[in-house]
Amino acid sequence: xxxxxxxxxxxxxxxxxxxxxxxxxxxxxxxxxxxxxxxxxxxxxxxxxxxxxxxxxxxxxxxxxxxxxxxxxxxxxxxxxxxxxxxxxxxxxxxxxxxxxxxxxxxxxxxxx
Amino acid sequence: xxxxxxxxxxxxxxxxxxxxxxxxxxxxxxxxxxxxxxxxxxxxxxxxxxxxxxxxxxxxxxxxxxxxxxxxxxxxxxxxxxxxxxxxxxxxxxxxxxxxxxxxxxxxxxxxxx
Numbered sequence: 001x002x003x004x005x006x007x008x009x010x011x012x013x014x015x016x017x018x019x020x021x022x023x024x025x026x027x028x029x030x031x032x033x034x035x036x037x038x039x040x041x042x043x044x045x046x047x048x049x050x051x052x053x054x055x056x057x058x059x060x061x062x063x064x065x066x067x068x069x070x071x072x073x074x075x076x077x078x079x080x081x082x083x084x085x086x087x088x089x090x091x092x093x094x095x096x097x098x099x100x101x102x103x104x105x106x107x108x109x110x111x112x113x
Numbered sequence: 114x115x116x117x118x119x120x121x122x123x124x125x126x127x128x129x130x131x132x133x134x135x136x137x138x139x140x141x142x143x144x145x146x147x148x149x150x151x152x153x154x155x156x157x158x159x160x161x162x163x164x165x166x167x168x169x170x171x172x173x174x175x176x177x178x179x180x181x182x183x184x185x186x187x188x189x190x191x192x193x194x195x196x197x198x199x200x201x202x203x204x205x206x207x208x209x210x211x212x213x214x215x216x217x218x219x220x221x222x223x224x225x226x227x
Contacts (some may be wrong), residue, residue: 104158
């Protein structure tokens with residue numbers, strides 16, 4: 001299995017630009033999670049989906065952030081407009097069921113200048 | 114609210130020696146799961162070991178084992194015969210049985226020296 005795939009691995013953009021992060025979960029996994037990791041706040045859950053449906057988006061910082069999961073094999077996290085404080089590593093993770101562990105992708109390092 | 118505390122920001126161990134990383138958590142739930150994740154410089158989050166709260170037996174995965182003290186709400190990770198490749202950030206994480214959200218500690222950076 002290829003594991004969770006994220007793209008791009010690195011993204012550098014200017015403030016005000018739109019950023020789209022992509023994730024392909026492990027085949028057969030029905031839950032998908034987006035996390036953000038910063039030095040100040042550690043690992044934070046932004047949003048998660050069960051069977052392509054957003055279940056809890058209480059961690060999404062503000063309206064500039066949006067996430068979609070149009071099908072079982074693809075999800076996006078979009079930031080529009082981006083700000084320097086959005087600079088972080090964004091992880092996608094997936095799992096099979098509520099009692100199983102989460103498998104993480106390699107992360108996307110986002111730098112907003 | 115559930116919290117996870119890792120009180121050791123950094124630890125160091127000599128190659129081939131044993132090191133224990135501490136983790137405590139706070140919860141009122143009876144059904145929950147605990148995890149240790151490793152994050153090497155590549156930043157990939159790798160699951161090291163998991164423990165179900167209802168199991169009394171401590172989980173073991175090769176050189177990695179846990180000391181799960183449910184009453185004390187403690188979940189420490191022991192790494193035996195430490196190797197250079199064990200150098201990484203280690204995160205303790207918690208989830209309730211029915212919830213999906215993982216709550217992470219702040220991490221412990223482990224350095225392995227020759």
